[in-house]
Structures are given as C-alpha cells and as structure tokens.
Amino acid sequence: MARQERAVRTRRVILEAAAAVFDERGYDAATIADILSRAGVTKGALYFHFASKQELAQGVLDEQFGEGGVPQRESKLQELVDVAMLLAYRMKREPMLSAGARLSLGPGMREIFGGGSVPGWIEFTRTLLVRAKEQGELLVHVDPAETAWILSACWTGAQIYSQALNDRTDVEERVAAVYQHICPSIATPAMLARLDMAPDRGQRVAAELESGRGPVREADPAFS
Amino acid sequence: MARQERAVRTRRVILEAAAAVFDERGYDAATIADILSRAGVTKGALYFHFASKQELAQGVLDEQFGEGGVPQRESKLQELVDVAMLLAYRMKREPMLSAGARLSLGPGMREIFGGGSVPGWIEFTRTLLVRAKEQGELLVHVDPAETAWILSACWTGAQIYSQALNDRTDVEERVAAVYQHICPSIATPAMLARLDMAPDRGQRVAAELESGRGPVREADPAFS
Known part of the structure; x- marks a missing residue:
C-alpha cells in the first residue's frame, strides 16, 4: 500500500x-x-x-455527511423525507453519524463548534422546502425557514428519545411518525396522497443507492 | 430559623x-x-x-416538575398545549428544569437514571390525549401513545435546538411552532379553531397561576 x-x-x-x-x-x-x-x-x-x-x-x-449522497426526486418534499429516513436508517448503523449529532447538540458545543452540523442541516432542509413550495407541493401559509427549523429539531428530538429510551431500535419508525404528524400541516392534499413516509423508506432508499439506480446528488456542501 | x-x-x-x-x-x-x-x-x-x-x-x-402545578382546562388538548408552553416559559428562567431535561437525555443517562423524567412526561401526555380523544377533540386515527411520544420528542428537540443555536431566547416561539405544525394533523377542525398556540401562551398561563385564578392541578405524580 x-x-x-x-x-x-x-x-x-x-x-x-x-x-x-x-x-x-x-x-x-x-x-x-x-x-x-x-x-x-x-x-x-x-x-x-x-x-x-x-x-x-x-x-x-x-x-458526518461526507458519504453516500442523497437521492434526487422530482418531488422535493419526498426528497426531504428520503434524506430524513435514510439518515435514521444509517444512524442506527454508523457511529460517525450519531457522534456527529451528539457533538452538534451538547450545551457548550456551540462555542466550540458553532452548532456543529445543525445550521447546515436546517439550511439544507430550507432549500428543499423552498423548491417544494415553488413546485406547488406545499400549502400557501408555509414559511420554509420556520418549517425547516421545526422539521430538523423534531427529527433530532425523535433520534434522541429513541436513543435514550430504546437504544435507537425504533428510530426509523419514530422519524417516520414525525413526518406523518407534520406533513399533513404543510403539504397539499395531492402531494400528501403521493408521499411515501413508511418506516422502511430509509432502507429502501439505501438499497436503491447501493444498486446504483436513479440520479444521486452528492452530499450538500452546506454540511461540510 | x-x-x-x-x-x-x-x-x-x-x-x-x-x-x-x-x-x-x-x-x-x-x-x-x-x-x-x-x-x-x-x-x-x-x-x-x-x-x-x-x-x-x-x-x-x-x-424538576415539583413546583408550580399545571392549569386545568375543559379542553384537554388546550391543557396539553398550556403545560408545554408553560414549561418552555419556565425552562428559560429555571436551571432546575433545564438541568433535569439534560440529565434525562444524555447517552448513558438511561443506565444511571432510567431515562430520567422522559417516560413520565410521555405518560402524562398520553393520559391527556386519551381524555382529549374521549371528548372528541382528536381525529379518529390518532393513537394517543404514539402521538404522546412524538409530541414529547418534538418538544425536546425544539428546546435543544433553541438552546444550542440561540441560548433559549426563542424557545417559546419554537415550541409554539411545533404545536402549530402538529395539531392540524391530530385535532378536529372545531377544536383547532379554538386552540390557543400563541408563543406568549406560557407567559399568560404563568400569570394566571400566580394570580390564583382558575383550578390548578398539582404536579402529576408520574413526574416524580
């Protein structure tokens, strides 16, 4: 070597x-x-x-987010769900991800690491929501910046509870439930009817990425 | 003395x-x-x-939850929002609450403290949601146990993000936004139209408790 x-x-x-x-x-x-x-x-x-x-x-x-890339979708809300579910799937399997989440969120971490990956994660979510809204996937009252913050925070809350209470065994089911609880408030009915928020979505997206099917966007520079 | x-x-x-x-x-x-x-x-x-x-x-x-009690409401969903908003209001002001949240959620804390106050918080939320559903405040598909878990986790996620990114200055606004994003998926339209989820709700409830108006339920034993 x-x-x-x-x-x-x-x-x-x-x-x-x-x-x-x-x-x-x-x-x-x-x-x-x-x-x-x-x-x-x-x-x-x-x-x-x-x-x-x-x-x-x-x-x-x-x-933390350097590997794997994320799947591109025509529906940007579906793309966002896919990213969230894929992260939940991978977090169960890769300490680099869960350690990154922990490093980003400890009190005092803000001083040392500037909030870690959290601002980049919120900004990435906001960008997808802006595009989803432009494409008519979201209800008119949705403020992409506010909803991006909330979706990111709720994803993290579900991950932390799942870790603290169940060693992350149920993290995919819980993240799916977060989206199932929030998307009806932000998506148009037509979008909602087509949205796949099943708990095994992350696993299916991971398999799709591995098989090389479909266009893949490289990890967003906002994350690094 | x-x-x-x-x-x-x-x-x-x-x-x-x-x-x-x-x-x-x-x-x-x-x-x-x-x-x-x-x-x-x-x-x-x-x-x-x-x-x-x-x-x-x-x-x-x-x-952590030993003081103050919580306001009783006819609408149990409103009571839940009030508890959540009051906690956000008090967490900004009382280290006992924020330290308790942190102690409940660190990795490794489960072994030492059995998940801290989290299981009691979820159970308290579930009980209120069961009563809200019995009273016809919630949509028929709502599973109180699942929604209680999600609401608790999302509350915590908002609190942690607010602390990590903004020193909790926006915690009440963010917790209100969590409820505004989730309640449309769980409440009946008639309930939703009457629900007060404004960011200053916690402050108003605290003032109401201080003034001694209205019936107050003592802190739930599930918390201690």
Missing part, C-alpha cells in the same frame, strides 16, 4: 474510533487515551493527523 | 447549584467541587444531604 493510501486509511480508523468514543461518552468525558486504545494506533500516528481532541471532534463533524 | 427549616433551605441551595452546574457542564463533566463552590456550603453540609454526584442528579430530577 502506498504511504499516502495508508495515511488516509489510518486517519479514517482514528476518526471512526473517535466517533465511537464521542458517541458513547460525550465530548467532555472522552479522552485521547480512550480514542488511542480504541483505534489501536500509536500516539505519534494520532497526533500526526489531529493535534487535539477538538480537532478530532471537528474531523468527525466533517465526515 | 429552626434547624429543620435551615436544612430544607440548605438542601435547596445545593440542588439549585447542582442544577446550574449540570445544566452548564453536563453530568459527566460536572464535579462535586464545582457544585460546592457554586452553592457556597461546606463539604460536610453537602454530604449530609447527598452521598454522591448521582444522588445530586437524582435530586435535581425529582425537583
């Missing part, structure tokens, strides 16, 4: 270990020693890539 | 200091030394009341 390739792989191993430790213990309680022992790399290797715990956490945040 | 009265007062001072420290730093990062210095009491006084950090946190959780 070329030296550069090995460095990339080591960096990834360290970030995955950091994500797992941040996810389990939180930023404050996590130590570099925990991350070293989880990653199984030398101290020198870790500090070659990351100078501090804060840089490690920033690395996790940067990777 | 009688000795017992003084002990009650000291216990309260310690719990308020503990709430402030847990709220700012989180359970893991908080230390007894922080709490001691914030409370301005002796180590002996603190250990007389609480044997450990875990007991301090449990004390904060127990106090």
Whole structure:
C-alpha cells in the first residue's frame, strides 16, 4: 500500500474510533487515551493527523455527511423525507453519524463548534422546502425557514428519545411518525396522497443507492 | 430559623447549584467541587444531604416538575398545549428544569437514571390525549401513545435546538411552532379553531397561576 493510501486509511480508523468514543461518552468525558486504545494506533500516528481532541471532534463533524449522497426526486418534499429516513436508517448503523449529532447538540458545543452540523442541516432542509413550495407541493401559509427549523429539531428530538429510551431500535419508525404528524400541516392534499413516509423508506432508499439506480446528488456542501 | 427549616433551605441551595452546574457542564463533566463552590456550603453540609454526584442528579430530577402545578382546562388538548408552553416559559428562567431535561437525555443517562423524567412526561401526555380523544377533540386515527411520544420528542428537540443555536431566547416561539405544525394533523377542525398556540401562551398561563385564578392541578405524580 502506498504511504499516502495508508495515511488516509489510518486517519479514517482514528476518526471512526473517535466517533465511537464521542458517541458513547460525550465530548467532555472522552479522552485521547480512550480514542488511542480504541483505534489501536500509536500516539505519534494520532497526533500526526489531529493535534487535539477538538480537532478530532471537528474531523468527525466533517465526515458526518461526507458519504453516500442523497437521492434526487422530482418531488422535493419526498426528497426531504428520503434524506430524513435514510439518515435514521444509517444512524442506527454508523457511529460517525450519531457522534456527529451528539457533538452538534451538547450545551457548550456551540462555542466550540458553532452548532456543529445543525445550521447546515436546517439550511439544507430550507432549500428543499423552498423548491417544494415553488413546485406547488406545499400549502400557501408555509414559511420554509420556520418549517425547516421545526422539521430538523423534531427529527433530532425523535433520534434522541429513541436513543435514550430504546437504544435507537425504533428510530426509523419514530422519524417516520414525525413526518406523518407534520406533513399533513404543510403539504397539499395531492402531494400528501403521493408521499411515501413508511418506516422502511430509509432502507429502501439505501438499497436503491447501493444498486446504483436513479440520479444521486452528492452530499450538500452546506454540511461540510 | 429552626434547624429543620435551615436544612430544607440548605438542601435547596445545593440542588439549585447542582442544577446550574449540570445544566452548564453536563453530568459527566460536572464535579462535586464545582457544585460546592457554586452553592457556597461546606463539604460536610453537602454530604449530609447527598452521598454522591448521582444522588445530586437524582435530586435535581425529582425537583424538576415539583413546583408550580399545571392549569386545568375543559379542553384537554388546550391543557396539553398550556403545560408545554408553560414549561418552555419556565425552562428559560429555571436551571432546575433545564438541568433535569439534560440529565434525562444524555447517552448513558438511561443506565444511571432510567431515562430520567422522559417516560413520565410521555405518560402524562398520553393520559391527556386519551381524555382529549374521549371528548372528541382528536381525529379518529390518532393513537394517543404514539402521538404522546412524538409530541414529547418534538418538544425536546425544539428546546435543544433553541438552546444550542440561540441560548433559549426563542424557545417559546419554537415550541409554539411545533404545536402549530402538529395539531392540524391530530385535532378536529372545531377544536383547532379554538386552540390557543400563541408563543406568549406560557407567559399568560404563568400569570394566571400566580394570580390564583382558575383550578390548578398539582404536579402529576408520574413526574416524580
């Protein structure tokens, strides 16, 4: 393996270990020693890539939405549901995502990381809602900025409750229920009748992405 | 001041200091030394009341919903909105509430505190929704258990986002927006037309409670 390739792989191993430790213990309680022992790399290797715990956490945040892309749909509200359901599906399986969510939301995290991925997530949602509204998918009273904030916050609340109460086993079902509770207030009846908000939607979208069917938008730059 | 009265007062001072420290730093990062210095009491006084950090946190959780009571309404959906808006109003002003929310939701908190106040909060919401449905305030498809979970989780998500992004300055406006986004999916049109979900609802309910007008239900035992 070329030296550069090995460095990339080591960096990834360290970030995955950091994500797992941040996810389990939180930023404050996590130590570099925990991350070293989880990653199984030398101290020198870790500090070659990351100078501090804060840089490690920033690395996790940067990777959070770096992979996979999101499916493009003609209906932008369906695209938004798909992104939310895909994230719920992946969050159950990838510590990088759940650690990123946790790092973004702890009190004090705002000072250190500027709210982490949350502002980018709200802005991404707002952009899709603006386009959905232009296409006539949303009711006239909908304010895309306000609804984007609410949808993002409610997604996060469902994820946190699911984690705290059920170890995330029901996260897809709960995120689906969030959308089922909110979409009737924002979507036109015609849109609502065509919207797929089933709990297994994320799994089906993931399979679609893996099979290479359909156009895929790369992860939005707002996230990184 | 009688000795017992003084002990009650000291216990309260310690719990308020503990709430402030847990709220700012989180359970893991908080230390007894922080709490001691914030409370301005002796180590002996603190250990007389609480044997450990875990007991301090449990004390904060127990106090969380112990005060104030909630207003009774003929419409149980309005009563639920009032409780939610009153909590948002008080959370901005009382660290005991915000620390309790934080202690209930951190990863790892489930093992230590059994999900904190969250299960009691969901159950309280479910009970009100069952009565609202019996009274014909809710649409026939509404499952009180599912909707109670979703409303509680979305309330929490709005509170966390408001804290992380805006230091809770907009928490009442955001919690109101959560209800405005969900109630149209669950309430009958006649109920919806009478429902007060304005952002200043919590403040008005607090004033009503202070003035002693209207029947008040004591804090629900499910919370303690």
